[in-house]
Each structure stands twice: as structure tokens, then as C-alpha cells.
Amino acid sequence: MPYIPHNDEETSEMLKVVGVKSLDDLFAYIPKEMRPKSFDLPSGLTEYETATRLAGLAASNCLPGASFAGAGFYDHVIPAAVDALTSRGEFLTAYTPYQAEAAQGTLQAIFEYQTIVCRLLDMDIANASVYDGGSAVFEAAMMAVRATRRNRLLVDAALNPLYRKMLFTLTANLELEIQIIEQQNGLTDKAKLLAELDANGDKIAAVVLQNPTFFGNVQDYSDVFAKAKSKGALSILSVYPVMQAILKTPREMGADIAVADGQSLGQPLNFGGPYLGMMACTKELVRQIPGRIVGRTNDLEGKTGYVLTLQAREQHIRRAKATSNICSNQALCALRALAHLCLLGPKGLTAAAERSLELAHFAAKRICSLPGVSLLNQAPFGNEFAVRLPKQATQVVASALEQGILPGVPLGRWYPDMDSVLLIACTEKNSEEQIDALVQVLGESI
Amino acid sequence: MKTVFAQSRPNRQGVMPARPASSKFSGVTAAMFLPEELLRKTPPALPQLAELDVVRHFTGLSRLNYSVDGNFYPLGSCTMKYNPKFAEVAAALPGFTAAHPLLAQLPGGEDMVQGSLEVIWETEKLLCELNGMDAFTLQPMAGAQGELTGALLIAAYHKAKNNKKTKIICPDSAHGTNPASAALAGYEVINLKSRDDGLVDPDALAELLDDEVAALMMTCPNTLGLFEKHLPALVQKLRAVDALLYYDGANLNAIMGRMRVGDVGFDVVHLNLHKTMSTPHGGGGPGSGPVGVSARLTPFLPGPRVVKNTGSADSTFALNYDLPQSIGQVTPFYGHFGVYIKALAYLLRLGGEGLSRASDYAVLNANYMRKRLENHLAVPYSDLCMHEFAASATAYEASGVRALDIAKALLDKGYHAPTIYFPLIVKECLMFEPTETESKETLDRFCDDLLNILEQARKDPDALHAAPVSLPVRRLDETRAAREMVLSDEL
Numbered sequence: 001m002p003y004i005p006h007n008d009e010e011t012s013e014m015l016k017v018v019g020v021k022s023l024d025d026l027f028a029y030i031p032k033e034m035r036p037k038s039f040d041l042p043s044g045l046t047e048y049e050t051a052t053r054l055a056g057l058a059a060s061n062c063l064p065g066a067s068f069a070g071a072g073f074y075d076h077v078i079p080a081a082v083d084a085l086t087s088r089g090e091f092l093t094a095y096t097p098y099q100a101e102a103a104q105g106t107l108q109a110i111f112e113y114q115t116i117v118c119r120l121l122d123m124d125i126a127n128a129s130v131y132d133g134g135s136a137v138f139e140a141a142m143m144a145v146r147a148t149r150r151n152r153l154l155v156d157a158a159l160n161p162l163y164r165k166m167l168f169t170l171t172a173n174l175e176l177e178i179q180i181i182e183q184q185n186g187l188t189d190k191a192k193l194l195a196e197l198d199a200n201g202d203k204i205a206a207v208v209l210q211n212p213t214f215f216g217n218v219q220d221y222s223d224v225f226a227k228a229k230s231k232g233a234l235s236i237l238s239v240y241p242v243m244q245a246i247l248k249t250p251r252e253m254g255a256d257i258a259v260a261d262g263q264s265l266g267q268p269l270n271f272g273g274p275y276l277g278m279m280a281c282t283k284e285l286v287r288q289i290p291g292r293i294v295g296r297t298n299d300l301e302g303k304t305g306y307v308l309t310l311q312a313r314e315q316h317i318r319r320a321k322a323t324s325n326i327c328s329n330q331a332l333c334a335l336r337a338l339a340h341l342c343l344l345g346p347k348g349l350t351a352a353a354e355r356s357l358e359l360a361h362f363a364a365k366r367i368c369s370l371p372g373v374s375l376l377n378q379a380p381f382g383n384e385f386a387v388r389l390p391k392q393a394t395q396v397v398a399s400a401l402e403q404g405i406l407p408g409v410p411l412g413r414w415y416p417d418m419d420s421v422l423l424i425a426c427t428e429k430n431s432e433e434q435i436d437a438l439v440q441v442l443g444e445s446i
Numbered sequence: 447m448k449t450v451f452a453q454s455r456p457n458r459q460g461v462m463p464a465r466p467a468s469s470k471f472s473g474v475t476a477a478m479f480l481p482e483e484l485l486r487k488t489p490p491a492l493p494q495l496a497e498l499d500v501v502r503h504f505t506g507l508s509r510l511n512y513s514v515d516g517n518f519y520p521l522g523s524c525t526m527k528y529n530p531k532f533a534e535v536a537a538a539l540p541g542f543t544a545a546h547p548l549l550a551q552l553p554g555g556e557d558m559v560q561g562s563l564e565v566i567w568e569t570e571k572l573l574c575e576l577n578g579m580d581a582f583t584l585q586p587m588a589g590a591q592g593e594l595t596g597a598l599l600i601a602a603y604h605k606a607k608n609n610k611k612t613k614i615i616c617p618d619s620a621h622g623t624n625p626a627s628a629a630l631a632g633y634e635v636i637n638l639k640s641r642d643d644g645l646v647d648p649d650a651l652a653e654l655l656d657d658e659v660a661a662l663m664m665t666c667p668n669t670l671g672l673f674e675k676h677l678p679a680l681v682q683k684l685r686a687v688d689a690l691l692y693y694d695g696a697n698l699n700a701i702m703g704r705m706r707v708g709d710v711g712f713d714v715v716h717l718n719l720h721k722t723m724s725t726p727h728g729g730g731g732p733g734s735g736p737v738g739v740s741a742r743l744t745p746f747l748p749g750p751r752v753v754k755n756t757g758s759a760d761s762t763f764a765l766n767y768d769l770p771q772s773i774g775q776v777t778p779f780y781g782h783f784g785v786y787i788k789a790l791a792y793l794l795r796l797g798g799e800g801l802s803r804a805s806d807y808a809v810l811n812a813n814y815m816r817k818r819l820e821n822h823l824a825v826p827y828s829d830l831c832m833h834e835f836a837a838s839a840t841a842y843e844a845s846g847v848r849a850l851d852i853a854k855a856l857l858d859k860g861y862h863a864p865t866i867y868f869p870l871i872v873k874e875c876l877m878f879e880p881t882e883t884e885s886k887e888t889l890d891r892f893c894d895d896l897l898n899i900l901e902q903a904r905k906d907p908d909a910l911h912a913a914p915v916s917l918p919v920r921r922l923d924e925t926r927a928a929r930e931m932v933l934s935d936e937l
Contacts, residue, residue, distance in 0.1 A: 001803045002796055003528050003724075005885040011810070014886060018813040018830075023806040026813060026830060027704045029673060036706045041575055044797030047532050054791055058541030060561035069546045072778075077463035081501055087534065089515030090508035095524050096730035098865075100924075101917040102857045104447075105511035106729035109504075112450050115934035120490045125933055128730070131587040134778050162778040169748070169774030170594070173601050173632025218484050246476040249486050271562045272547035272779025273587065274732035286931065292730065295927035305919035309927040315590070315626035316868070320635040325626035327590040332728030335504075342450050342500045343460040346489045350476075355464035358474045380480050398553040406555075409548055428464035 070425025107306035122249035123280035128292035128329040133261025134166035136277030144206035158213035161414035186215030201231025216384030225254035266340025276330035290324030356383035359426035384425040399445040454493035522865035522877025525721035533791035547779035563763035578708025579738030592716030592735030597631030611660035644827035665694035667832035681711035700833035703802025723789035734785040807882035834879035
């Protein structure tokens with residue numbers, strides 16, 4: 001049997017020690033009426049057969065030759081060393097570092113990850129990561145609810161709609177009021193946000209915004225965050241970690257909590273996961289941040305070491321009163337993000353951000369010279385932008401896909417007045433030739 | 447080891463992801479496209495290292511870890527079985543890893559990701575048959591999120607029936623995530639005390655049951671490794687007040703092929719694929735926590751759902767969004783695809799017989815260890831255990847030796863320690879889960895070494911207080927860590 005080392009003699013010896021005659025006897029106390037009514041699973045395969053079967057499934061995916069889809073999830077360059085280092089069995093097959101002395105590798109890596117998140121997002125405290133960017137938004141909102149003892153959230157419609165959907169699902173049975181501030185042409189309605197904060201700010205736990213917005217626009221929310229602060233509400237900003245190499249930081253804008261999906265840092269798209277939710281906050285909120293946190297300390301001889309700390313917040317101690325039910329972090333994904341950032345360094349990350357930005361601006365200029373195509377709005381954008389097309393965006397996508405190009409993501413599904421809007425992203429992996437092809441295929445299909 | 451930040455040197459460079467100098471756009475900066483007030487004032491203080499610096503650093507860190515690949519790891523409740531290498535290779539195929547999740551949701555895009563959709567459909571189908579459930583969702587990203595999803599499904603079921611339910615009951619032996627998840631789903635959590643034999647008490651349950659109870663969350667075998675033989679009685683009592691039964695699948699490795707949770711009356715189950723289905727734990731994640739349901743809960747599952755169209759000669763897979771009663775989405779897309787594809791690899795490789803054998807040998811190994819240790823460590827519950835057992839080190843308290851000391855001494859011998867101080871209802875608890883992939887000689891060597899440690903506990907307790915002495919660090923000062931809160935490297 002695969003992965004079971006026992007031979008027949010060993011099995012017999014062991015059964016004898018246990019005092020039963022057969023393996024079946026080990027389960028004798030399970031009453032007959034509780035036995036399986038069916039167990040119709042396929043027969044096992046050899047390793048080669050299984051691998052071939054899975055390779056066949058991978059081959060039946062026919063992915064586009066060029067992609068301009070982003071919408072919060074981006075295909076950036078990943079150095080080969082990221083895979084090589086993080087696939088080491090010593091990292092891959094370890095568990096949560098409960099025995100600190102035997103897990104200093106994982107613990108120091110998490111400590112370094114927390115440090116690099118603090119530096120990238122310009123915050124004081126980071127946790128060891130949560131599941132993804134959407135759960136990070138949810139956990140940040142819950143932090144604000146606890147810290148302010150208020151139950152109302154102001155959420156920008158330019159926050160990733162997938163995260164908004166998750167937020168509604170995950171808070172469905174909690175007594176929270178989530179108010180969506182509608183966008184206009186993809187732009188955050190700041191006037192409305194400010195007015196709402198003026199009128200009802202003392203009831204609001206947090207404002208939740210995103211930069212760049214879901215539409216790719218680069219914003220400065222300093223005025224909104226200042227207003228929130230004056231009303232005792234917290235400010236939550238969801239960001240794009242690669243762009244954070246160059247963009248104004250959450251702290252510079254006055255945010256209290258910064259969150260991000262760390263996918264763009266060394267994680268393949270992988271059809272939706274695993275990614276990691278990065279979470280960081282100001283030091284005032286350290287008791288509210290959920291999830292694992294690693295701290296530096298020393299051993300009894302004074303040598304530096306690392307441990308899981310502040311566990312009194314967590315579910316295994318506080319049970320129903322914990323800050324969150326989370327019991328894991330995305331340790332291996334966090335390790336990938338850390339190794340990725342170490343390999344790129346500040347210059348490499350900036351190069352990825354700037355190259356993505358310039359390709360996007362090059363593409364936008366050319367695409368907007370097509371007849372009937374225009375930018376959704378005139379606000380500055382980063383490596384992603386939305387364009388209005390003269391026809392349904394889904395039709396354009398369908399014809400482009402036939403030619404092997406994924407031209408972007410149509411937005412009509414999430415924004416009812418945007419059936420003709422296409423969201424287009426570039427990364428440093430795109431080439432100028434791919435942009436030529438994109439422009440051509442868009443020109444032919446509109 | 448020095449941190450990666452302490453190794454940084456000005457202008458040292460690892461990998462450049464883009465080559466700006468070669469392009470016709472050379473020399474551009476962000477400031478050419480964005481107004482200065484939108485840019486950050488100083489670049490982030492990331493370390494500046496050569497590629498070899500980074501490789502040496504992380505290779506060095508990896509050597510400080512115990513892992514299943516390197517060490518016997520009998521950590522109770524965590525199922526640290528061997529993680530097959532071929533599954534890693536399969537999961538890393540570019541045909542899978544390069545797929546943008548939104549592609550499946552675009553017109554014509556479904557056709558381009560048929561392989562990925564089939565992975566989802568087939569994994570769900572196999573998990574249904576293994577567990578006797580009507581349907582599974584792979585969306586939950588870890589066990590605890592599976593629990594929350596399950597609790598949300600329970601709430602949706604009761605809401606649809608206009609049941610006024612406010613409470614979820616959790617046994618005192620439950621994982622801490624159970625009450626935390628139930629609370630997050632809006633329920634008041636009621637604690638159910640275990641009987642003296644460690645099992646859930648149907649009479650105690652009956653006392654707590656009323657019309658406001660939405661569900662009982664439990665696991666079987668329970669966290670003590672004991673089979674809950676009163677299950678049919680519990681089911682009957684719950685049904686009488688239209689309360690549902692939730693199964694925490696943390697302990698599924700004990701019962702594959704011997705019992706299916708759906709057959710015995712569980713309505714909701716979450717699995718931990720990183721346990722039973724051998725996907726690697728990764729130092730604490732990513733996990734994957736699929737949720738299975740009985741037919742009466744299927745309409746409430748998160749969406750979109752993968753469906754198989756069997757109309758034409760070739761079957762095709764598609765996403766179904768028409769789920770009017772769905773609770774919504776607990777993940778942006780389809781959960782941790784890169785994790786559950788390894789679970790599919792494992793399921794296909796083992797097949798029904800292999801899975802059943804895995805449980806048989808997990809239970810044999812646990813009982814063998816229990817037998818070898820029971821004269822030296824009290825095993826407060828059970829005659830036969832399932833895949834794990836809880837022992838108590840209270841006998842050594844008199845000589846000043848605690849479960850923690852024994853755990854640390856095991857580290858010195860090259861073993862990962864068992865789980866300690868869980869479940870909470872066993873004093874000085876050491877919980878052992880050897881898993882089926884360990885050989886008899888590994889178990890024998892471990893038991894011999896543990897018995898020597900226990901001998902030492904009687905003769906020379908101070909030596910155990912000093913342990914570990916052979917690891918990269920000695921015992922660490924956790925109090926200081928919590929007090930000083932150094933949570934990142936200073937600039």
C-alpha cells in the first residue's frame with residue numbers, strides 16, 4: 001500500500017502487542033448500523049498513472065498566449081529561487097511552530113515577513129498573514145468594530161467587488177451595518193464619503209477604501225482619513241503590494257490599518273489560490289490585530305530567538321471570545337513573499353512597478369486612439385485602467401479569447417452601468433508585441 | 447542567524463524582474479505618469495542582497511526546522527503524515543498555476559480552463575463518496591474558515607425554515623476554533639461537559655437542548671482519540687428540536703472506510719486536507735477546509751459551483767451562478783486550488799482501498815504506541831484508541847517534571863514533540879498521533895527514547911528542565927516576548 005511501510009510480519013507483531021487479531025478488530029466497537037452504506041471510490045493508481053492523469057488535466061487547459069487580466073490578481077515575474085527555496089521539505093513539511101526551539105527557521109522567517117510588510121506598507125505592526133486580501137479586509141473591519149465599539153462600516157464601491165461580496169457573506173449574522181458609497185465613473189465619491197462622515201461619523205467604525213482602486217486609479221485619501229479620525233472612526237486601506245514600491249503609503253495618508261493581497265509578491269495565479277492576506281496596523285491597535293504574531297526574545301543563555309506571542313488574543317486560549325477564529329497563517333505563501341522581496345530588493349520591486357506602469361500607459365494611449373474607445377475617467381492610474389468600448393465588453397472579450405488574447409476583465413457583472421467597460425492590466429511580463437496584438441484584436445472586435 | 451535585514455548592503459542586487467534599459471521606454475520613472483503628491487517619499491527599506499545571499503539565508507533558516515521530511519512528528523490532532531513528492535510536481539504544472547481565476551468567468555473562458563474545473567468537480571465528487579455527503583464546496587481556505595462556512599450554512603438553513611435559533615453547543619474537548627467560529631456566525635456558544643470516560647454525554651446534551659439550539663459541533667473520534675459511540679442517540683435528540691449536527695473533520699484520518707459521517711447523521715462536515723489528504727502543512731499554512739453537506743443544506747452552499755454538462759459526447763464543466771439561496775462567497779474564487787489539487791493527487795493515488803488502509807494503519811500505529819507507553823504514562827481514557835491518544839504526565843509532577851519538560855527532552859532526541867496541554871480536559875496532557883506512514887522501528891525507537899526520558903524524570907529531573915540543549919536555541923523567554931513586543935526588525 002502506498003506510503004505505509006509495514007510488512008505482514010510487522011503488522012502481525014503490532015496487532016499482537018495491541019491485543020487484537022486483525023485490523024478489523026481495531027474498529028469492532030463501531031456498531032454495524034454506523035458502517036458505510038457505500039464506499040464506491042475508484043481503485044488506486046501507480047504514481048506514474050496518477051501523474052499522467054493530472055498532467056492530462058493540466059494539458060486540457062488551453063490558456064491564452066497573452067493576458068491583460070488583473071482585477072486585483074496579477075501575473076508578475078517570480079524569480080526561480082523563490083520556488084527552489086520554499087519547496088525545501090524543511091519549510092514545506094513543518095507544522096505551525098508550536099515547539100519554538102525546533103522551528104526557528106519558520107519563526108525567524110515569519111518575523112522577517114512581518115518586518116518586510118511593515119516596511120512595504122509603512123506601518124508599525126504586521127501579523128503573520130491571513131488567508132487572502134478579502135479575509136484581510138474582513139478582519140480589519142472586525143478590528144475596527146472592536147476598537148471603536150461601533151457597528152457601522154462605510155465601504156467604497158471602488159473596493160474590489162469580490163472583497164465586498166466576502167465581507168457581506170462573512171458578516172451576515174453579525175449586527176453590522178455596511179453602507180456602500182457608490183462610485184461615479186469608477187471614481188470614489190469623496191464628497192459623499194466626507195458628507196456621511198460629517199453627518200454620522202460618530203456612529204462609524206471604519207471607512208474602507210482601496211488604492212489603486214479596483215478601476216486602477218491612484219488616489220490620495222488623506223482628507224477622508226483625516227475626517228474619519230476627527231470623528232473617532234478608523235481608516236482601512238487595501239493596497240496593491242507591488243505598486244506600494246512607488247505609491248504614497250497608507251501611513252502617509254493617515255490610515256490606521258493597511259491590508260493587501262500578497263499574491264503579486266511571488267505567488268502564481270493558481271486559479272484563485274493559495275495567496276495571502278497581508279495585514280498591518282499602527283501600534284495603538286496591536287491588541288486588536290488577529291492571527292499569529294511572532295516576537296523576538298532570547299533563550300535562557302541570552303541567545304536571540306523567536307516565538308509565537310500575544311496568544312491571549314487567539315482562539316485556542318479565548319475560544320468563543322477570541323479576536324478571530326483563524327488558526328493558521330499562510331506561512332508558506334508568506335515565505336514566498338518574503339523570499340521574493342529579498343530577491344528583488346527595493347530596486348527590483350520598483351522596476352516591476354514602473355515597467356508595469358509604463359506598459360499600461362503605453363497601452364492606454366494606443367487603445368484610446370481606437371474609434372469610440374475612451375478612458376472611463378481622467379484620474380491618474382497605475383498599471384491598470386478601465387476603458388469604455390463602443391460595444392459590450394463581454395463580446396469583445398469573447399472574440400479576443402478566440403485569438404488567444406485575454407484582453408482584460410469586463411465590469412458589467414459588478415457595476416450595472418458598465419456593460420461596455422473593460423478593465424485592462426499590464427505587468428512587466430507583458431511585451432510591447434503583446435500590446436500591439438491587443439490593440440489589433442480590440443480594433444477588429446469593436 | 448542574522449536577519450536578512452542585517453545582511454543588506456547598499457546597491458547590492460538580486461534579481462531584476464524587468465530590463466528597462468533595453469526597451470524603447472528606457473529611463474522612465476513613476477513620476478512621469480503620476481503627480482508627485484501620489485508617490486511615496488522614500489522607497490521601502492527592503493533588504494539589498496545578491497541572489498546567493500538570499501539562497502544561503504533561507505537554506506540556513508530551513509536547517510533550523512524540524513519537519514516530517516526530517517523528523518518523526520507525532521503531533522496529536524495535526525496528522526503529520528508523509529506528503530508525497532509527486533503531488534508537489536503535479537500541482538506545479540504551468541497548465542494549472544498560470545490560470546487566472548477570472549478566466550473561467552468570462553465568455554469563452556470556461557473552455558480554456560476545463561482541466562482546472564474538472565479538478566474541482568472530481569475532488570468534490572470523491573470527497574462526497576468518501577464521507578457520504580450530498581455535496582462539497584472547496585471554497586473554505588482552511589479548517590477554521592470551513593467551520594465558519596458550516597456555521598453560516600446552518601444559520602441559512604434555519605433562517606429559510608423560520609427557525610429562531612440562537613445557540614450552538616460545543617463539547618469541552620472541542621478545538622478552540624469551534625466556539626470561535628460559532629461565535630463569528632452570530633451564535634451564543636454553550637459548553638457541553640464530557641463524561642468521565644471522555645465521551646459526549648447524551649443526557650447532558652438533553653439538558654442543554656431546547657428550541658433555540660441550532661447545532662451541536664463535534665468530532666468523531668473526539669479530540670481524545672475516542673469513538674463517540676453514543677452518536678445515534680445524539681442524532682435522535684438533535685433531530686427532535688430540528689438542530690443540526692456538525693462534524694469537525696480534523697480527525698477523519700481515523701475512520702476512512704470504517705464510517706462515513708453522512709451515513710450516521712451529520713449534516714455539515716469540514717475537512718482539513720492538510721491533515722488527512724496529506725497536503726503539506728507549510729509551517730502553518732496554506733490549508734484547505736472543504737465543507738460537505740447533507741441534501742437539505744446543499745442549496746445554501748457558496749457559489750459559483752462547478753457543474754458537469756453531460757449533454758454532448760464530451761462532457762464539459764461549467765460554473766453555475768444560479769444559486770438563489772447561497773450564503774455568498776467565503777473566498778474570492780474557488781478556494782486554495784494549489785492545495786486541493788494535491789489532495790486530488792492523493793485521493794487518486796490511494797483509491798478507496800488505500801484510503802481505508804491509511805486509516806487502519808493510523809489506528810494500529812496509535813494503539814501500538816499507546817500499548818508500549820501505557821505502563822509509564824497514564825492514558826486516562828480508553829481501552830482501544832483511534833488514530834491518536836491523550837496521555838497524562840501527572841505522575842511526574844511530584845518530581846517537578848511537567849509535560850512541557852518531556853516535550854523539550856524529546857526535541858533533544860530528534861523528534862518533534864507530541865501536542866501538549868490539549869485537549870484542555872486532560873491534565874499535563876501529551877497527545878500522540880503517529881500516523882500510518884511511520885514504520886514500526888521508528889515507533890519503537892521513539893518509545894524507547896521516551897521511556898528513557900521518563901526514567902530520567904524520576905532520577906534526574908533537573909536534566910529535563912534544562913532541555914533542549916542540542917537545538918539552535920535553548921528554552922525561549924515567552925514572557926519577555928509578550929512584554930517587550932519586538933514584532934519586527936528595527937530599521
